[in-house]
Amino acid sequence: MSQATQRRRYALVGTGNRGTTMWGRELLNGWSEYVELVGICDVNLMRAERARTMIGSDAPLYANFDRMMAELRPDLVIVCTPDDTHDDIIVRALEGGADVISEKPLTTTREKIARIRDAEARTGRRVDVSFNYRFSPTASRIKELIEEGAIGDITSVDFHWYLDNQHGADYFRRWHAFTARSGSLFVHKATHHFDLLNWYLDSDPVEVKSFAQLLHYGRNGPFRGPRCKLCPHKIECPYYLDLAADPFLDALYEDPSTVDGYVRDACVFREEIDIPDTMTATIRYRNNVQVSYSLNTYMPIEGHHIAFNGHKGRIELRQFEKQPWTEPPADKILLVKSFGGGVERIWIPHEPGGHYGGDNRMRDMIFKPGSNDRLRQRAGSRAGAMSVLCGIAALESAREGGTVEIDPLAVW
Numbered sequence: 557m558s559q560a561t562q563r564r565r566y567a568l569v570g571t572g573n574r575g576t577t578m579w580g581r582e583l584l585n586g587w588s589e590y591v592e593l594v595g596i597c598d599v600n601l602m603r604a605e606r607a608r609t610m611i612g613s614d615a616p617l618y619a620n621f622d623r624m625m626a627e628l629r630p631d632l633v634i635v636c637t638p639d640d641t642h643d644d645i646i647v648r649a650l651e652g653g654a655d656v657i658s659e660k661p662l663t664t665t666r667e668k669i670a671r672i673r674d675a676e677a678r679t680g681r682r683v684d685v686s687f688n689y690r691f692s693p694t695a696s697r698i699k700e701l702i703e704e705g706a707i708g709d710i711t712s713v714d715f716h717w718y719l720d721n722q723h724g725a726d727y728f729r730r731w732h733a734f735t736a737r738s739g740s741l742f743v744h745k746a747t748h749h750f751d752l753l754n755w756y757l758d759s760d761p762v763e764v765k766s767f768a769q770l771l772h773y774g775r776n777g778p779f780r781g782p783r784c785k786l787c788p789h790k791i792e793c794p795y796y797l798d799l800a801a802d803p804f805l806d807a808l809y810e811d812p813s814t815v816d817g818y819v820r821d822a823c824v825f826r827e828e829i830d831i832p833d834t835m836t837a838t839i840r841y842r843n844n845v846q847v848s849y850s851l852n853t854y855m856p857i858e859g860h861h862i863a864f865n866g867h868k869g870r871i872e873l874r875q876f877e878k879q880p881w882t883e884p885p886a887d888k889i890l891l892v893k894s895f896g897g898g899v900e901r902i903w904i905p906h907e908p909g910g911h912y913g914g915d916n917r918m919r920d921m922i923f924k925p926g927s928n929d930r931l932r933q934r935a936g937s938r939a940g941a942m943s944v945l946c947g948i949a950a951l952e953s954a955r956e957g958g959t960v961e962i963d964p965l966a967v968w
């Protein structure tokens with residue numbers, strides 16, 4: 557068999573930023589030995605056309621997913637559309653005989669999870685979920701330490717994630733700002749964090765108690781406009797986004813917005829925004845670990861803090877991503893042993909690429925034959941589902957009060 561016929565023939569669905577970069581241009585630049593892009597689908601053909609040029613491909617464009625599946629019969633479909641559309645596309649891809657890589661979150665509701673899990677079982681195809689944070693060098697090292705028993709059995713985790721007022725605000729400019737589209741950031745964003753916890757702890761969450769409020773964006777703003785480009789408050793608004801200053805985003809979103817009205821710079825202070833921006837949750841795991849979690853979306857810093865507390869010690873990481881001071885080009889994990897065992901400072905150099913190098917490592921794991929998954933980093937639909945179930949339960953707890961149980965059997 558020639559090398560060209562061994563490559564996986566993949567179709568890309570959704571040509572926004574993520575599809576165009578991670579699963580388009582970058583994938584073809586680094587992994588073309590293993591994959592061949594055979595088709596590109598987006599309901600907005602102007603965006604798809606521009607994305608195809610940016611990717612550097614001559615694959616045919618489709619607005620109709622089913623037609624693409626019927627004509628091209630791809631081996632693999634990579635789903636990069638808004639979260640609430642993932643389930644339909646995943647199910648139709650599986651039924652069309654393809655494996656799937658779904659961007660996170662797998663989906664947004666319990667019913668949609670059940671549909672995807674059912675289709676996967678019925679068709680015998682595989683769904684991967686792109687949990688790139690599992691592959692970051694710091695996460696990999698922490699997982700090794702936990703598995704080596706460096707701090708004994710873990711009893712609790714402190715986990716706090718900070719989005720800065722650029723990255724955090726971005727979720728309030730677009731479809732993510734509506735629970736019906738993203739499941740809220742407890743699903744859309746925290747799916748990464750809940751998945752990290754599930755994977756680190758090798759257990760399932762069983763109950764969640766949370767609080768979540770909209771305290772900064774949306775109706776809290778002092779003024780608002782339709783979108784930054786047309787806003788009378790450009791001068792005084794700290795969230796003013798000049799899309800034209802970013803040629804990549806401008807080309808991908810501005811002219812194509814004339815096709816579907818999807819603007820990239822909608823006002824972060826729109827009255828109708830209905831997701832929380834400030835969230836905390838307490839989670840109990842099946843193995844009795846207790847987790848204290850928070851997510852904030854308007855900080856002057858970006859990064860996270862995680863600490864694992866065990867019978868024999870503590871593992872701690874403060875991961876710096878952006879802050880108004882300089883940090884060394886490496887991350888420091890502190891391994892502190894109880895009873896006078898002292899401290900070990902484990903330095904992990906930064907790796908190039910998105911998500912601390914996790915994006916590249918994940919693509920290697922998925923596409924390079926014979927990759928050794930000794931830390932069980934490659935995530936499937938069960939992992940995708942469990943982290944979303946935790947987010948759904950957290951949102952329910954915040955909105956309705958009380959503790960919400962997560963019953964995986966309800967969707968299995």
Ligand SMILES: NC(=O)c1ccc[n+]([C@@H]2O[C@H](COP(=O)([O-])OP(=O)(O)OC[C@H]3O[C@@H](n4cnc5c(N)ncnc54)[C@H](O)[C@@H]3O)[C@@H](O)[C@H]2O)c1
Pocket residue numbers: 569570571572573574575597598599600603621635636637638639641659660661686687688744911
């Ligand atoms: N793993 C990560 O760290 C990471 C990072 C960024 C984004 N993401 C995920 O990637 C996905 C895409 O994010 P984005 O920022 O590129 O979104 P986006 O809104 O910029 O792009 C989505 C694209 O999908 C198209 N689309 C919408 N409905 C469609 C349908 N039914 N069929 C075909 N195309 C359709 C839109 O026209 C748009 O071009 C989301 O699920 C997001 O959560 C993951």
